[in-house]
Amino acid sequence: MARIAVIGAGMGAMAAAARLAVAGHRVTVYERSATYGGALGAFERDGFVFDTGPGLLHLPAVWRDLFLKTGKEPLERCVGLTEVDPASRHLFADGSAVTLPNASRAGIVSALESALGAGAGERWGDFLGRARDAWDRSRRPLLEEPLWDDWQVLGRDPYPALRQRRMLRTRQAATVTEVGALELADPRLAALFEGCALAYGLDPRRAPASAALLPYMEQTFGSWYVAGGMRELARAVYERCLARKVEFGFGSEVTSIVVRDGRAAGVELAGGAVAEADHVVAGADTALAAGQELWEDGDVRPQGGPDAGQLPGRFAVLLGLSGARPASAVHRSVVHSPDTGAEAAAVFGGRLAERPTVTVLRPDDPRIRPDDAHEAVTLTATVTGHGGAVDWRDKALRERCAEALIDAAGTAVEDLRARALWHEILTPAETGAVPAPSLAGLGGRYLHPANSTRLPGLHLVGGHAHPGGGLAHAGMSGALVAGLIVEGADFRGSQ
Structure with missing residues (x-):
């Protein structure tokens, strides 16, 4: 039985912790905040409950x-899980709209x-x-296997772009x-x-055509809602960890990783x-391993x-x-920007988009509203990151952006x-940030660092490690880290 320290109580970290505990290891999670779940938070006011993440x-x-x-x-005994049908309603700048099953x-x-x-x-x-x-071509190496040492083979785009002849030239879409x-x-x-890519934190002008995996994933395997909000999934995973004897230290900030004998x-x-x-499993900043070389020449490294x-x-x-809430209301509506290119230029250029793409969430869930005479609605948009x-923190800026979202959402609500x-x-x-x-x-510029590092005993988990950001990907990273520690x-x- 090995002693394993897990830094952070995010979803990927807890997924790794539960699997490692079942394998017979003694696992302790150190979380600097007062609670678990990472991005899967909740906000409550006056009987309303809102997700603060996905x-x-x-x-x-x-x-x-x-x-x-x-x-x-099984999962369905721990949370109420229902399909969202219709999956989404899309409203476009020209006044047209479509509702997708x-x-x-x-x-x-x-x-x-x-x-x-x-x-x-x-x-x-x-x-x-x-x-x-x-x-089909990239699912296993991207999602289900540790990042290959010869990861360069993933530099080739698996999307079979059409060859089109235009102006005496043959062109293929690359982005x-x-x-x-x-x-x-x-x-x-x-x-x-483009709106789907942007929601995942990708710049559609530069992201590879293989981002087609994202709408394919959503439209093939569906969208699901957790009764009471997504925070309930975090609670269920946390309780599963406790049932498997994982120990948690909240308010425990890790300041560095101890290195001994290499x-x-x-x-x-x-x-x-x-x-x-x-073993140490880091679901947080690798700067905690200051002074240690975690990657060698040719490895995928963290990027900004x-x-x-x-x-x-x-x-x-x-x-x-x-x-x-009207009976005709759709759970998710997307009000699309009239110019996604301009929106992306603003988001990735450190500016506010004048007319952002806005997602409107209107769950039909009595657990998130004070009574049936009220409705909880969440508006979200991808924006430029904090800092720079x-x-x-600028109050006027926050209110100006909120007004833009509310204006856009008025066409859906x-x-x-x-x-x-x-x-x-x-x-x-x-x-915080939205890792893609x-x-x-x-050329592999959209890959994340491997779950194993060049420092023996240190593994990486969560959105900033392979296979990247997103709730599903975080869960996959937990499975990969557990497999690497248990099976070496x-x-x-x-499997």
Whole structure:
């Protein structure tokens, strides 16, 4: 039985902790804040409850697998999990709109064909077919296996872009924006793809075409909602850890990783106390290993972001509304920017977008509202990160951005301003950055550092390590770290 110190109680870290405890190890989680869950937080006011991180669950199989592998009680016995159907309603700048069903390619194609005109559904269906090919080619190395030593083979984009002859030249789409222009050939279809990429923290102008995996993943495996809000999933994972005898130290800030005899040997806490360990799993900043060389020449290293700039963040407006939620309301609506390129230029250029893409979440859940005469609504947009050119602590700036989101959301929620009792604002200053998921292509610039480091005994977990950001990816990173520690060099990936 090994002693394992886990830094941070985020979802990836807890996923690793539960699996390692089941394997017979003694696991202690050190979390500097007063609670667990990382990005899966909640805000409560006047009987309303809001998610402060992701509002929907994609690839629930990741978390089902965790609960299956760590005990007899399945995920659905621990949280209320329901499909979101319809999956989303999209409103475009030209006044057109489309409502997409959940996890039905045929239904999606039909809806697009009816709403956006002849040929729109067929083009999107063909695009999803190419995205499926990219998924099949890259799923295991990107999501289910440790990052290969010869990761350079992932520098090639698995998306089978169409060859098109234009102006005496043969062209192929290499980026998300180019796929929209060359293959989807409709600004509204392009907005569907570009808006999805932006929501994952990617710049559609630069992100590889393999980002087609993201809408494919959502539209194939569906969108799911956790009753009571996504914080309930964090609670269930935390309780599973406790049931498997994982120990938690809240208010325990790790100031450095202890290195002895050339390997990670524990953690030092604020105040000077040292917790000895045989392995350290870091779900936090690798600067804790100051002075240690964690990567060698040729390794994938941490970056300021795939686009060599500051990572974007998420801006949220939490609204308590008077009046019952209409029966016709859709759980998720997306009000698309009239110019996603300009929006991306602002987000990744340290500026505010004049007209951002806004996601409106309206869960039909009695647990998140004081009574049926009220409704809880969350508005979110991807924005430039905190610091540098933008200080999200500026009250006037926060309110100006909130007004832009509320204006946009008014096209999706009737009488929004008249019904609003109050609103609360969350910015990247409170919620942090949005790390993107790993993607193949463009020479591997969209990959994240491996879960194993060159310092023996130190492993990385969470959104800033392989396979990257997002709730599903965090769960996968936990499975990979546990496999590497339990099976060592023989580990070939999750089954």
